[in-house]
Amino acid sequence: MKPDDIIKLAERDLNLRRSYKYRINVCCSSGCLPFGALKVLKEFQDAVKEFAVEEECKVARTGCVGTCYLGPVVVVEPGDYLYQNVTPEKAREIVREHITKGAPLKNLIYSNETFFKKQLRLVLRNAGKIDPFRIEDYISTGGYSALIKCLTKMSPQEVIDEVSASGLRGRGGAGFPTGHKWNFVARAPGSPKYVVANLDEGDPGVFANRTLAEADPHAIIEGMLIAAYAIGAEHGYIYIRAEYPLAIQTLKRAMKQAASLSLLEGDILESSFKFDVKLRLGAGAFVAGEETAILASIEGRRATPRPRPPYPATSGLWGKPTLIQNVETLANVPLIINNGGAWFSRIGSPRCSGTKCFSLTGKVKNPGLIEIPMGIALREVVFDIGGGIPDGKKFKSVQVGGPSGGCLPEDLLDLSVDYESLTKAGAIMGSGGIVVMDETSCMVDTAKFFTDFCVDESCGKCVPCRVGLVKVKNTFEGIIRGEGKVENLALLKKLGNLIQETSLCGLGQTAPNPVLTTLRYFEDEYISHIIEKKCRAGKCFTSHKEASRK
Amino acid sequence: MSVRTIKLKIDGKEVTAQEADTILEVARENEIFIPTLCYLEGLTSLGGCRLCLVEVKGSPKLFPACSTAVSNRMEVITNSDSLMEYRRMIVELLLSERTHICAVCVANDSCELQEMATELGTDHVRFNRKWTNHKIDSSHENLVLDPNRCILCTRCIRVCDEVEGVHTLDLKMRGKDSQVIIDLDEPWGASNSCTSCMKCAAVCPVGAIYIKGKALSETKDKELPEFVLGRRCR
Amino acid sequence: METTKKIRLATVWLSGCSGCHMSFLDQDERLIELAKKVQLVYSPLVDIKTFPEDVDITIIEGAVGNEEQLNLLKQVRMRTKVLVALGDCAVTGNVTALRNALNNSAKSVLERAYVETADMNSQIPIDVPKLLEQACPLHEIVKVDYYIPGCPPPADLINYVLTELLSRKTPSMEGRFKYG
Numbered sequence: 012m013k014p015d016d017i018i019k020l021a022e023r024d025l026n027l028r029r030s031y032k033y034r035i036n037v038c039c040s041s042g043c044l045p046f047g048a049l050k051v052l053k054e055f056q057d058a059v060k061e062f063a064v065e066e067e068c069k070v071a072r073t074g075c076v077g078t079c080y081l082g083p084v085v086v087v088e089p090g091d092y093l094y095q096n097v098t099p100e101k102a103r104e105i106v107r108e109h110i111t112k113g114a115p116l117k118n119l120i121y122s123n124e125t126f127f128k129k130q131l132r133l134v135l136r137n138a139g140k141i142d143p144f145r146i147e148d149y150i151s152t153g154g155y156s157a158l159i160k161c162l163t164k165m166s167p168q169e170v171i172d173e174v175s176a177s178g179l180r181g182r183g184g185a186g187f188p189t190g191h192k193w194n195f196v197a198r199a200p201g202s203p204k205y206v207v208a209n210l211d212e213g214d215p216g217v218f219a220n221r222t223l224a225e226a227d228p229h230a231i232i233e234g235m236l237i238a239a240y241a242i243g244a245e246h247g248y249i250y251i252r253a254e255y256p257l258a259i260q261t262l263k264r265a266m267k268q269a270a271s272l273s274l275l276e277g278d279i280l281e282s283s284f285k286f287d288v289k290l291r292l293g294a295g296a297f298v299a300g301e302e303t304a305i306l307a308s309i310e311g312r313r314a315t316p317r318p319r320p321p322y323p324a325t326s327g328l329w330g331k332p333t334l335i336q337n338v339e340t341l342a343n344v345p346l347i348i349n350n351g352g353a354w355f356s357r358i359g360s361p362r363c364s365g366t367k368c369f370s371l372t373g374k375v376k377n378p379g380l381i382e383i384p385m386g387i388a389l390r391e392v393v394f395d396i397g398g399g400i401p402d403g404k405k406f407k408s409v410q411v412g413g414p415s416g417g418c419l420p421e422d423l424l425d426l427s428v429d430y431e432s433l434t435k436a437g438a439i440m441g442s443g444g445i446v447v448m449d450e451t452s453c454m455v456d457t458a459k460f461f462t463d464f465c466v467d468e469s470c471g472k473c474v475p476c477r478v479g480l481v482k483v484k485n486t487f488e489g490i491i492r493g494e495g496k497v498e499n500l501a502l503l504k505k506l507g508n509l510i511q512e513t514s515l516c517g518l519g520q521t522a523p524n525p526v527l528t529t530l531r532y533f534e535d536e537y538i539s540h541i542i543e544k545k546c547r548a549g550k551c552f553t554s555h556k557e558a559s560r561k
Numbered sequence: 562m563s564v565r566t567i568k569l570k571i572d573g574k575e576v577t578a579q580e581a582d583t584i585l586e587v588a589r590e591n592e593i594f595i596p597t598l599c600y601l602e603g604l605t606s607l608g609g610c611r612l613c614l615v616e617v618k619g620s621p622k623l624f625p626a627c628s629t630a631v632s633n634r635m636e637v638i639t640n641s642d643s644l645m646e647y648r649r650m651i652v653e654l655l656l657s658e659r660t661h662i663c664a665v666c667v668a669n670d671s672c673e674l675q676e677m678a679t680e681l682g683t684d685h686v687r688f689n690r691k692w693t694n695h696k697i698d699s700s701h702e703n704l705v706l707d708p709n710r711c712i713l714c715t716r717c718i719r720v721c722d723e724v725e726g727v728h729t730l731d732l733k734m735r736g737k738d739s740q741v742i743i744d745l746d747e748p749w750g751a752s753n754s755c756t757s758c759m760k761c762a763a764v765c766p767v768g769a770i771y772i773k774g775k776a777l778s779e780t781k782d783k784e785l786p787e788f789v790l791g792r793r794c795r
Numbered sequence: 796m797e798t799t800k801k802i803r804l805a806t807v808w809l810s811g812c813s814g815c816h817m818s819f820l821d822q823d824e825r826l827i828e829l830a831k832k833v834q835l836v837y838s839p840l841v842d843i844k845t846f847p848e849d850v851d852i853t854i855i856e857g858a859v860g861n862e863e864q865l866n867l868l869k870q871v872r873m874r875t876k877v878l879v880a881l882g883d884c885a886v887t888g889n890v891t892a893l894r895n896a897l898n899n900s901a902k903s904v905l906e907r908a909y910v911e912t913a914d915m916n917s918q919i920p921i922d923v924p925k926l927l928e929q930a931c932p933l934h935e936i937v938k939v940d941y942y943i944p945g946c947p948p949p950a951d952l953i954n955y956v957l958t959e960l961l962s963r964k965t966p967s968m969e970g971r972f973k974y975g
Contacts, residue, residue: 296735298735313732318606320630466736468736469735469736470735471713471732471734471736472607472609473608473611474609474610474611475651477658477713477736477737477739478655478737481691482657485689502688505650509647509651512647513611513647513651514611515609515611515625656887660896661974662892662975663946664883664889664890664975665890665893666975669975670973670975672975675975678974679969679970679971679972680969680970682967684942684943684972685880685886685934685939685942685944686887689935690887690892690932692888692896692929693896694896694897709896
C-alpha cells in the first residue's frame with residue numbers, strides 16, 4: 012500500500028458511510044457491556060433487517076461516548092440523538108419509530124446539555140463514532156493522514172518542532188513537555204531506539220486510557236508511528252494491563268489491520284521507514300505504570316523503578332534510547348500534525364495547552380468519562396459537567412489525580428485544571444481521576460483508604476515508601492480505634508514530607524498527597540476524631556470492633 | 562579512551578573527579594562521609610535505602626549519591642539539617658519495620674544498621690515497632706536466613722547474581738510483604754543452585770543471613786570471601 | 796554562695812533484667828560525686844514504697860510489661876519533670892518485647908513458663924499483675940524526655956547524660972550510644 016491507496020480507501024469508505032441515511036452507534040465499551048450492550052447491538056442488527064431498512068441504516072459497534080451512567084448508550088446519527096438505558100425492546104422501538112418513521116423517541120432521549128457543552132473532545136474525537144474494529148472507519152475520518160503527511164512532506168525534525176510548538180505535555184501525570192522529550196530521544200546516541208506507549212492505568216476508578224484504547228485504538232498506533240518516525244525508532248511496545256481484555260482485543264485487531272495495510276511492520280507505506288509494535292501485558296501492579304518500572308517489566312524483570320538519571324531517553328529498554336509516552340499524549344499527536352502546533356497551543360490555558368481526559372466518579376449526578384480543555388475551573392467540572400451532588404447533599408471535597416491525588420475543599424473549586432495550579436494546591440494531574448465527595452464522606456477515612464491502596468501497591472524497593480506508608484496506615488488505624496493523639500498529626504506531616512521528598516519514584520512521592528491535603532484542608536475532622544472520638548460523617552468508629560478483631 | 566577530569570564542590574570543599582564517577586565515590590575518595598546501607602562497592606547500585614540522598618544546588622529534588630554521576634561545577638550538599646532529619650527517620654523506619662533486637666542478634670557489634678543509628682543519633686524510634694514472626698530457614702548446612710532481621714537491601718541477591726553468578730536468591734511478594742527467598746521459595750538446604758559460597762552472609766549488613774554457630778563479629782575477616790573485605794560501609 | 800537544693804532523683808525498674816541498674820552502679824566512685832548533688836527519693840535500691848511527688852529526674856529501666864507497671868509509669872510521668880528511658884528495654888522493648896510476635900503473647904508466655912515447663916503445681920498465677928498483650932517501650936505510653944539506649948548502656952554514658960542533665964544541658968547522643 013502506498014499513501015495514495017490509503018487516501019482512496021478513505022474516500023471509498025466515506026462514500027459508503029454517506030450512502031446510509033441513518034447510523035446507529037451502539038456503545039460496546041467496558042462501561043456498557045455489563046448492562047447488556049451486545050444484546051442490544053444484536054437486536055438492532057436484527058431489527059433493521061426485519062424492518063427492511065438495512066440499506067439506509069448502518070448499525071455500528073462503537074466505543075464510549077462518556078455517559079457511562081446511562082448505559083447501554085446508543086447514538087443515532089444524524090442529529091446525535093442519545094438514547095439511554097437501551098434494552099433490546101427499546102432497540103426495536105427505536106428502529107421502528109426513529110429509523111422507519113423518522114420520529115425520534117423523545118421519552119428515551121437523554122438531553123443533558125451541560126454534560127457535553129463544556130467538554131472538548133479532541134483525544135476522544137472518534138470515541139463512540141467509529142467502529143474500533145474497522146480500520147476503514149478510522150481512515151475515513153481522516154485517520155493516518157497525519158502519518159502520511161509526516162512521511163511525505165515532513166522531516167523528523169519538522170515533526171518534533173511541530174509537537175514542540177503545540178506545547179503538548181505528557182498526559183501520564185508529570186506533564187513533561189513532549190517536544191523536549193522527543194528531542195532528547197532523537198539526539199541520544201544508540202540504536203535501535205524504542206517507543207513505549209503506557210497503557211498501564213492502575214488507578215482505581217480511572218478508566219480514561221482504557222476507554223481510548225477500546226474506542227479508537229488507531230489513534231494510539233498512529234501517534235506511536237509518528238513519534239517513531241520523529242525520533243528514529245524501529246520498535247515499539249504497548250504496555251497494557253491484563254485486566255483490560257477488551258482493550259487488548261481491540262488493540263490486537265487494530266495492529267493486525269494496520270499491518271495488512273502496510274501501516275505497521277516492514278516498510279511503512281512503501282517508504283524507508285520501518286516500525287513494528289508488540290503488546291506487553293502487565294500483571295496488574297500499580298507501580299508498573301512508572302516509566303522505569305515499565306521498562307523493567309518489558310525486559311522481563313520485576314516491575315520496580317530505578318533511580319533516574321539516566322533517563323529512559325538516553326538509557327531505556329535494554330540500555331537503548333527509549334521514548335515513553337502515555338497513550339493519551341500519543342493520541343493528541345495526529346491532531347497536532349494535521350492542524351499544526353500553533354492551532355493546538357491556542358486550546359486550553361496558556362501554560363498548558365490542549366485537553367485532558369478525566370474519569371469523573373463519586374458523588375456526582377453524571378459520572379463518566381469526560382474530556383475538558385485545560386484551564387477550566389474545577390467547579391465547572393463538578394457542577395456543570397458532573398451536574399453537582401445528587402440527593403440534595405452538600406459538596407465536601409474533590410480528589411484530583413487518582414489514588415495519590417490531593418483532596419481539595421470547596422474554597423479551591425475555582426482552581427484551574429492545569430499541572431501547576433493542581434500541584435500548588437497539593438493535588439496532581441495524575442492519570443486523570445476526579446472523585447467527588449459529599450458530606451457523607453469522612454476525610455480521615457478517605458485518606459486512610461488511599462493510603463491503604465498505596466501500601467498494597469508499593470513495590471518495596473525504597474524504605475520511605477515501603478515502611479513509611481505502613482506507619483502512616485498504622486497511625487490512621489490508631490486514630491480510628493480511638494487511640495489517636497494530637498501529636499500524631501505533627502508526626503503524620505513529617506512522615507508525609509519524608510515519603511514525598513525521599514521516595515524513589517512517583518508512587519511514593521505522590522502517595523502522601525491525600526494525607527497531606529486532608530491535614531491541610533480538613534484538620535478539624537482529624538481533631539474531632541482524636542479529641543471527641545467522633546466522626547461527623549459517621550464512617551469511622553462504627554465498625555471499629557470488627558476492625559480490632561481482625 | 563580518555564576520561565575527562567572535572568571539578569565540583571562537596572559541602573563547600575573543592576574536589577576533582579572523573580566524569581563517570583558517582584557522587585558517593587567522589588565523596589569517599591575525599592573522606593566526606595555519606596551514609597549508605599544498600600550500597601556495596603562492586604555491586605550495581607540499587608538506590609533503595611535512600612540514606613545517601615544529597616542535595617544538588619539548583620535542583621529541588623534529592624539525588625541518591627550512590628547512583629548519580631557527578632558533573633562539572635556541580636555543588637553537592639551532603640549534610641544539611643533536613644537531610645540529617647530524613648536519614649534519622651529512615652533509620653527509625655528500618656528499626657521499626659521488623660524485629661530488630663540488637664541484644665540478641667548475631668550481628669550485634671558488627672551491624673551496619675546498628676552503627677547507622679549510632680552515627681545519626683537515632684536514640685529512639687517514634688513509630689510503633691512491628692514484631693514479626695517470619696519463619697527462619699536454617700535448613701542449609703552452614704547458612705541461616707532470618708527474614709525478621711532483613712532490611713531488604715538486596716545486597717545478598719545482587720552478590721549472588723552479579724559476583725557468584727548463581728542467582729539462588731531473589732525476592733518474592735512486594736512492598737511490606739517482600740521477602741528474600743531461595744530459588745523458587747524452597748528450603749535453603751534443598752537448593753541445587755546454591756554453591757554455599759557464603760558471599761550472601763558476608764555482604765549482609767544486618768543479621769539476616771549468617772553463618773551457623775558464630776557471631777558475625779567473630780567470622781568477619783577470616784572466613785569472608787576476598788570480594789567483600791574492606792568494602793562494607795565503615 | 797549558698798549550695799543549691801539537691802536534685803530529687805528517682806530510678807524505676809519495670810520489665811527488665813536489672814542490668815541497667817547494675818550499670819548505673821558501675822559508675823563506681825562517681826556515684827559519690829553524684830550523691831552530693833542528688834537525693835535518691837525512689838529506687839529499687841532504697842526502701843520507699845510509693846512514688847513521691849515533685850521528682851526532678853526519673854530514670855526508668857525496663858519495658859512496660861504489665862498493668863501495674865503501666866499505672867506506675869503514668870504516675871511517674873505526672874510526678875516527674877524530666878523522664879529518662881534507660882536501656883534498650885525502656886527505649887525499644889528489647890528482649891521483654893520478644894514475646895510480642897507471638898499470637899496471644901501474654902497467654903502463650905504464661906502457659907510456657909507456668910504450665911508447659913512446670914515440674915509440679917502447674918498453674919497460671921492469678922494474684923500477680925496482669926500481663927499486657929504487648930510489652931512496649933516507655934514512649935509509646937508517656938512522653939519521654941531523654942533516651943539512653945544500650946543493653947545495658949555503659950556506666951560512662953549514664954554518667955555523661957546525668958552530668959549533662961544536672962548541669963541543665965542537653966546531652967548530645969550522636970555517636971555516643973549503641974543499641975544492644
